[in-house]
Amino acid sequence: MESYVKLTIKAQVGYIEFFHPNKNAMPSDVLKKLEQTILEASKNEDIKVIVLKSSGNRTFCAGASFNELIAIEDAETGKQFFSGFANVINAMRKCPKPIVGRVQGKAVGGGVGLAAATDYCLATQFASVKLSELSIGIGPFVIEPAVSRKIGKTAMSQMTIDAETFFSADWAKEKGLYAEIFNTTEELDDEVNTLAKKLASYNPDALKEMKQVFWKGTEHWDELLTERAGISGRLVLSEFTKTILDKYR
Known part of the structure; x- marks a missing residue:
């Protein structure tokens, strides 16, 4: 199957679903389509x-597309790629x-950023999380503000430094990334459907005002996340990262 992003409307709820055959990874075209669909x-x-979800049962999102990372040959291209994540988070x-997250499986790197950028996130017991960026010589720079805002700087630092470990869904719930976790999809x-329908019945003006309250203090993120994308775009060209990525060719 080919990758896609689609929007389905049911009972005033907009279900945005994304898919990529490689564990729902995020190449530039999928990121751009996701941003556009959120804006739409x-x-x-x-x-x-809005409900943000991915297809399949095993992995919510594997993060950045390694195939595309391998192909980056200059800092500007790298910045543009990582800006894809920045643009999606800013659109959210x-x-x-309100955006409800539905996380049915593992989330890695940018996938953790997507979950953190939702306003309320629900998950299964299989939805463990990992920030592996430091292990390949980069770092979760773009998603850090969203993740730190949701789980705090201490938990963010723990995930970042322990870059090769999956943290359990229970851990993620304890830190505030997930509101609730469930045994099955x-x-x-x-x-998710019950909550979304309930929220859709509320005063939309009140929801809009509360959304602004939730995100107060993030008005500078357009510039901040673009700046962070530049850092990742430079680091992906390092000899260390190129050596690591060569193993995935």
């Missing part, structure tokens, strides 16, 4: 609430509607 849903008056935080979907 943000402006659609038929949508009161500026969206006037079916239970997760039932709760």
Whole structure:
């Protein structure tokens, strides 16, 4: 199957689903489409609430596309690639509607950033998380503000330094990344749908005002995340990172 991002509207809930055959990894074209779809849903008056989800049962999102990372040959191209994650996170935080995250499986790197950028995130017991960027010579620079905002700088630092470890869904819930975790995907979907429908019945003006309150203090993120993308874009060209990435060719 080919990668896709699609928007489905049911009962005033906009379900945004993304897919990539390589564990729902995020190449530039998928990131751009995801950003555009979030912006589209943000402006659609038929949508009161957004649910962000991925296809399949095993992995929510494997993060950056290694194939694309390997192909980066200059800092500007690197900055543009990592700006894809920055643009998606900024689209999510500026969206006037609440975004519910549905995380059915493992989240790595940028996938953790997506979960952190939702306003309320639900997951299964299989939704462990890992920030592996430091182990390949880069670092979770772009997603750090979103992750730190959700789980705190201490937990963010722990994940970043222990870069080869998956932290359990229970750990992620304890730190505040997930609001609740469920035993099965079916239970997760039932709760996501129930919550989304309930939120869609609330006053949209109140939801919009609360969304602004939730994200107060992040107004500088357009510039900040672009700056962070530049750091990752430079580091991906380092001899250390190129050597590591060569193993994935």
